[in-house]
Amino acid sequence: MTQHDKQAKAANIFDVARLAGVSHQTVSRVINDLPNVRPATRDRVVKAIAQLRYVPSPAARALVTKRSRVLGLVSTGVPSFSVSTTAVHFTTAAREARYAVSASSMVSGDATSLRAAIELLLGQKVEAIVVISDEREALEVIQNIELGVPLVAVASELAAVREDTHQVAFDQFQGASLAVEHLIELGHREIRHVSGAVGSMNAGERERGWRAALADAKLPIVPALAGDWSPASGYEHGLSLAGDSTMTAVFVASDEMALGVMHGLQSQGRRVPEDVSVMGFDDIPLAAYVTPPLSTVRLDFATLGRDAFSLLLSVLQDEDAADPTRRMPALIRRASTAPPAGIPVTQRHTSTGRLR
């Protein structure tokens, strides 16, 4: 019974066929779950497979079927909660559907490395590519490459230049409006915005939402303060906002920056939310556990990741259902937002000078 299952070299379909006393084609039918195989025969084959620890060669299979069952995943930027979570759930969904995911993440996202990454993916004959990147330019670079395979972009702008580009995203605009409306409802009238990085599509949509909500309420709009998603940039703007005694609330384009803003504000003696309300975006796990807990807009990245995969799958199966689903964010009220101080005018006078 005991086999010489030494390092002999892996069994192939013919070895299995021989052991099971059938043709290689019958083995193929069994591994591919095709009909017209007698249960008894199937059994013998299955046993032979197990005994020989046979694993079909993906290379041979890909060679003849011309399908690799590999998906390319490109992501850019410093690892963030949003991108990572989306990616993990995309990968999980793919795995469950028995697709392999060839990942190509990169911090910089410049045209050169992006092109190299795509090239490598294409060289692997991936069946489709999904891009999780918020950088408008990155998406454009990719769209200008002759891919030859479908592209799914997890991105908030409908900039579908090419016919075979599909999209899945949150409604960032609505999310931002939600946030700003919440501040307006609380009674705030001067609401500032710290935006995300230049060239970021999400940043653009969020700023647009802020602007629209203010316009709707006929409230004053001043130029947004340009951040870069880093807590450091939030902090810098927090410092300068501390000196702005007319505003009573800040809508920040991300939680990470919002925490920086709060720290900047607090370090100058401005209290949150008593003096200034701060609103974030994303709802990162930490948001609820800082002082004060951050009001924010929740994005369900897990669902987004799975959505991206479903879309990819339907594109691959030519069901051009492909409706660009846009998930709605949810408002999360916590302690960093509150009605403005009841005595705004007096307040304004006493704290007019630059604080330091």
Next chain:
Amino acid sequence: MTQHDKQAKAANIFDVARLAGVSHQTVSRVINDLPNVRPATRDRVVKAIAQLRYVPSPAARALVTKRSRVLGLVSTGVPSFSVSTTAVHFTTAAREARYAVSASSMVSGDATSLRAAIELLLGQKVEAIVVISDEREALEVIQNIELGVPLVAVASELAAVREDTHQVAFDQFQGASLAVEHLIELGHREIRHVSGAVGSMNAGERERGWRAALADAKLPIVPALAGDWSPASGYEHGLSLAGDSTMTAVFVASDEMALGVMHGLQSQGRRVPEDVSVMGFDDIPLAAYVTPPLSTVRLDFATLGRDAFSLLLSVLQDEDAADPTRRMPALIRRASTAPPAGIPVTQRHTSTGRLR
């Protein structure tokens, strides 16, 4: 000149050979950069390749060479800064060496899905597998699978059960000692610890470091408070620690939890660092931008990721150099740690009762 480069179906090595007026073997020599090809010939081939947009089939190549140039990457747990950063840099290094990375991330990391993930990777004939997981059990599950390929674990415990398992890690023990010694130097005598998740190797090492540093200084040791890496668990422990008037400092096993601890403490009226010093671990980007900025231990995950790849590469090339490098963490002093209040005894009396 203009070709009918319609959807004709991709060119193969023979098409290129025909166009260049050489044999397929010469084309093969060119794409593999082998010698004994006249420059003029090489040129013609290169031109033909460009003209036909020829890309060699990885499947055909893998079929004959028996090498896939694909690496498997498994990671477990909720996406975190540490894991994501390590993974991104591993991927980048691999891409630069023209290796593809098949990613299989999963939130749960239970034996079943872990086995399924490994199975899928093995089915793709990956040349090696790297695991970025802190869960002892996950690593054990994987080590008990007959992989047939080398395994590199990014993990802090030297639990090399199998011969072909290699490791790369930080010296978590030293890092934790560093942190605790910093607190001791500041004058703290009662230093508590909020540990990471049960079953986490890093958590174990960090707790061990805390214990050792206290023992070295002959300071009292009480059982650690068991967290689970989540900010929520940090918060809970922060709440209970607020009632512990004997301790003046807490060493928390991660920054995320440390922020939760600070929030718990602060919500009970305990000031950081005036009443309690809090020390984190990891140095996440946010750590410097909360109030107060968090003292912590910095881990260079980017280097770790690259190290993992170098190790993998040397293992693949049979250079069993394979020394288990352990990178040293660095102490980062910020504002969440300070000398204990000068009047600890009085303090102790006034705040003895449970705060709430």
Next chain:
DNA sequence: TGTTGCAGAGTGAGCGTTCACATAGACGAT
């Protein structure tokens, strides 16, 4: 002038699958 050596090619087999097709037997209808 013949022999050797080597650079620069080419030839054909083989990798492990799936696909299209061929074949054998069983069964019911004519």
Next chain:
DNA sequence: ATCGTCTATGTGAACGCTCACTCTGCAACA
């Protein structure tokens, strides 16, 4: 008895490479 039909199985080619050879001509040497 004969034919078609369906099920269960087998046969051989093709996929696109690399590998191990073979072949050709030219330079160098005795």
